[in-house]
Amino acid sequence: MRQITLREALNETLRYNMKNDKRVFCWGEDIGILGGAFGVTAGLIDEFGPERIIDTPLSEIAIVGAGVGAALGGLRPVIEIMYIDFTPGCMDMIVNQMSKIHYMFGGQSKVPMVLRLVSGAMGENAAQHSQSFYSFFVHVPGLIVVTPSTPYDAKGLLNTSIASDNPVIFVEHKRTVNIKGEVPEEYYTIPFGKADVKREGEDLTLVATQALVHDALHVAEDAEKEGLSIEVIDPRTLKPLDKETIFSSVEKTGRLIVADEDWLLCSIASEISAMVAEEMITCLDAPIIRIGAPDTPCPFSPPLEKAYIPGERQIREAIKKIM
Secondary structure (H helix, E strand, O other): OOEEEHHHHHHHHHHHHHHHOOOEEEEEOOOOOOOOOOOOOOOHHHHHOOOOEEEOOOOHHHHHHHHHHHHHOOOEEEEEEOOHHHHHHHHHHHHHHHOOHHHHOOOOOOOOOEEEEEEOOOOOOOOOOOOOOOHHHHOOOOOEEEOOOOHHHHHHHHHHHHHOOOOEEEEEEHHHOOOEEEOOOOOOOOOOOOOEEEEOOOOEEEEEOOHHHHHHHHHHHHHHHOOOOEEEEEOOEEEOOOHHHHHHHHHHHOOEEEEEEEEOOOOHHHHHHHHHHHHOHHHOOOOOEEEEEOOOOOOOOHHHHHHHOOOHHHHHHHHHHHO
16 A cells, blocks of 8 residues: 655645535645645645635634634635644634534534644744644533544544534644555545554553654554563544543553643643543552653753653653553
């Protein structure tokens, strides 16, 4: 099977959906000729024109607000906000409009829109372009939150997101944009709320999100050489969350590490840990360990940024503690 990058998988998915559904359009800053901040919409303006690949003014609240209006009018906007860091400027539209309209109107109105965001720290992007606070959106009723880690998952989940009649927060990670993986050429979908066991194991359950999935797999491969069998689970969607797959794994292994790049306080790592502690406590042979970013803004300094970003080092240290 062919291998393409996550960026190419998203680009291909947008192209397919725009070809096959005239209601789908893309809307955001620099997504036209420049192809978006990370090249996901590259070339689409040549095929679909500026009427469907629309460059917007620099106003996140206007971008999301207009998207909500377009969705209410029967279109299916796919909106790009360059960085998740910029969403505080449009929280009113996300939290009080996008997520609640279907409920407030008794199900008579739908908001079928996808809000594409980029999260994660790398490349000395510093405090305002390196955050991963998607747990904000997990907390809001009415939103679906998607966090793909591979090109295959990205294509399938974006197809599902565009077809959904509910608003979706689709979060891509900077470190995964150029990762290559096998992706079928044909159309396919991946259901929300279905985790993927990326690697089966018997001794330890390691739940990881986004770029940390790849770190977890590297560590698990090394651990196998030392006789330790680690099961790596990627939730793929944080809301809805596939508790059953996680619980089944913990019941088998008796140990749980949750690795996520968000700050730990009120994070998805904390939520997964709480769920397991509440419902699976008798299955645990050791305390749950959470891995996340320290409670500080991301530094610009390369050595400090390296220390800040959760990764293989933190996972290895956690394994030593829990085993």
